[in-house]
Amino acid sequence: MNPHPKHLPADERRAVTVESVVELAGTQNPSKITTAAIAKHMNLTQGALFRHFPNKESIWQAVMEWVTERLLAKIDRSTKGIESPLAAMEAMFMSHIEFVAEHPGVPRMIFGELQRTEETPAKLMVQTLIKRYSERLHRLIDKGKASGELSSSLDSEAAAVLFIGTIQGLVMQSLLLGDVAHMQRDAPRVFAIYQRGIRSS
Numbered sequence: 001m002n003p004h005p006k007h008l009p010a011d012e013r014r015a016v017t018v019e020s021v022v023e024l025a026g027t028q029n030p031s032k033i034t035t036a037a038i039a040k041h042m043n044l045t046q047g048a049l050f051r052h053f054p055n056k057e058s059i060w061q062a063v064m065e066w067v068t069e070r071l072l073a074k075i076d077r078s079t080k081g082i083e084s085p086l087a088a089m090e091a092m093f094m095s096h097i098e099f100v101a102e103h104p105g106v107p108r109m110i111f112g113e114l115q116r117t118e119e120t121p122a123k124l125m126v127q128t129l130i131k132r133y134s135e136r137l138h139r140l141i142d143k144g145k146a147s148g149e150l151s152s153s154l155d156s157e158a159a160a161v162l163f164i165g166t167i168q169g170l171v172m173q174s175l176l177l178g179d180v181a182h183m184q185r186d187a188p189r190v191f192a193i194y195q196r197g198i199r200s201s
Helices: 010-025 035-041 046-050 056-079 085-102 105-114 121-147 156-177 180-198
Strands: none
Touching (some): 010 035, 035 046
């Protein structure tokens, strides 16, 4: 059975295209993914692909929009109903790691976009993702300081940078080792160390 049927409504075709790119990025260098490779993966012609996307850049932008929507929705679900800011931060941390484990091509694409010197629509979307992600994190940190769960003298900006940087470090090491399960094993122990540094004594 063909997992990518040829006749789909436009919105579904765009969604399937984005998911195909994420799949491909999980097994190869994203910068080497061509529209021909995407079309072949989907069992389509390039012409059929270009009926839904004017160029490769628009496909990459759609992928980053998909990543932004899915990741933020996942972390929002993970923190819903959790009163403790620190527990919510842990849920956010673990759900982010889980998202990367489910879609290992995503960090490869994000790192690739951030290395580009020019401002592309996809790169701007990544910057928007980081901004919206940071806003959620800052709200939890501020709530934690207000409740006394986190140290009142905590540098909120540095705590947010370290949170994101810790996840990036785990992801990078997993990519280098070629073992996504590595970051899932390490994440709880790593967060425990981070937590000790920011919680109120």
